[in-house]
Amino acid sequence: xxxxxxxxxxxxxxxxxxxxxxxxxxxxxxxxxxxxxxxxxxxxxxxxxxxxxxxxxxxxxxxxxxxxxxxxxxxxxxxxxxxxxxxxxxxxxxxxxxxxxxxxxxxxxxxxxxxxxxxxxxxxxxxxxxxxxxxxxxxxxxxxxxxxxxxxxxxxxxxxxxxxxxxxxxxxxxxxxxxxxxxxxxxxxxxxxxxxxxxxxxxxxxx
Amino acid sequence: xxxxxxxxxxxxxxxxxxxxxxxxxxxxxxxxxxxxxxxxxxxxxxxxxxxxxxxxxxxxxxxxxxxxxxxxxxxxxxxxxxxxxxxxxxxxxxxxxxxxxxxxxxxxxxxxxxxxxxxxxxxxxxxxxxxxxxxxxxxxxxxxxxxxxxxxxxxxxxxxxxxxxxxxxxxxxxxxxxxxxxxxxxxxxxxxxxxxxxxxxxxxxxx
Numbered sequence: 001x002x003x004x005x006x007x008x009x010x011x012x013x014x015x016x017x018x019x020x021x022x023x024x025x026x027x028x029x030x031x032x033x034x035x036x037x038x039x040x041x042x043x044x045x046x047x048x049x050x051x052x053x054x055x056x057x058x059x060x061x062x063x064x065x066x067x068x069x070x071x072x073x074x075x076x077x078x079x080x081x082x083x084x085x086x087x088x089x090x091x092x093x094x095x096x097x098x099x100x101x102x103x104x105x106x107x108x109x110x111x112x113x114x115x116x117x118x119x120x121x122x123x124x125x126x127x128x129x130x131x132x133x134x135x136x137x138x139x140x141x142x143x144x145x146x147x148x149x150x151x152x153x154x155x156x157x158x159x160x161x162x163x164x165x166x167x168x169x170x171x172x173x174x175x176x177x178x179x180x181x182x183x184x185x186x187x188x189x190x191x192x193x194x195x196x197x198x199x200x201x202x203x204x205x206x207x
Numbered sequence: 208x209x210x211x212x213x214x215x216x217x218x219x220x221x222x223x224x225x226x227x228x229x230x231x232x233x234x235x236x237x238x239x240x241x242x243x244x245x246x247x248x249x250x251x252x253x254x255x256x257x258x259x260x261x262x263x264x265x266x267x268x269x270x271x272x273x274x275x276x277x278x279x280x281x282x283x284x285x286x287x288x289x290x291x292x293x294x295x296x297x298x299x300x301x302x303x304x305x306x307x308x309x310x311x312x313x314x315x316x317x318x319x320x321x322x323x324x325x326x327x328x329x330x331x332x333x334x335x336x337x338x339x340x341x342x343x344x345x346x347x348x349x350x351x352x353x354x355x356x357x358x359x360x361x362x363x364x365x366x367x368x369x370x371x372x373x374x375x376x377x378x379x380x381x382x383x384x385x386x387x388x389x390x391x392x393x394x395x396x397x398x399x400x401x402x403x404x405x406x407x408x409x410x411x412x413x414x
Binding site: 064105 | 336
């Protein structure tokens, strides 16, 4: 039975995080996917009015008409509905996983913002100091994730692992020049260990 | 006993959200405040290396050396440590409050990004279509919050109410031209009802 509607786009790393989580939780059959493209300067008046005032994806409409407007919130909702284990319920491990998730999401936000700066913004309006700063933060975040890779599950992905793989694949897709693999053996192993799972393989960006 | 260190800056709406939450929870005496200023293009190499690779504030160092790197995560940690009620534990109200929180945080992100675009980025690098789009989303988010104001607590603030007031005060501080009060009586009442609480009054931006 499909009672949830997920607004998504193939290249979106945040929408992919939700789809991977839903597949891992075994609840994808509850979800109807609706393609929705957003970008700075793109109007999307109907989407803003009827679905998400922030004009972001993903968004997920529940059966009662309430629409959840944040990827982390949607994943938390799906996890609690399924009595899942994507987020540890207590102990130090809870804060470690949620903290790694926050950095992986922060990395993804930086990568999306840099995509807008270097591919969507008119060339004469780009600000090199800003891009340099973003790139430096992306490298910092990758180094931090490498140093904290052991804090999260490696057998079955938790929400932090899902967010990391979605971030890394997005870097391969939009910013291959970042070269995230170099000197980051733990991230390479984590990524390789999860790549063949149906959840990731069936949702790859550009796939 | 002070066992937590919060990196913050007076004007930061996300750092303020944490300080308001800590005061409401009665745990401010556990926290040592450390001023830290960040901005696009500002180097902050030591802060990036030792504290937050994303160079964002707030960040909160715990006694065991772990540093939480996201304002929502820090608030959740403080709330759970204090057995607080800033976030409802279950029921539809849980998703309503977390969803309002997501939109208030999204509004704040838009307002901070617009501040960077219109005050930090060199004038000849500013892109009007981008600012127009941000401003439209800010208005959309305000209208959405007005329509959903009844979903959250009005007697004692929950985390969504805290985030809304921090967002609205930041608009007054940095973007008064947005005119958030106009036609939004419920937000005006919510804001006025909380303004005199010590948590908000003692943390006002520019105060």
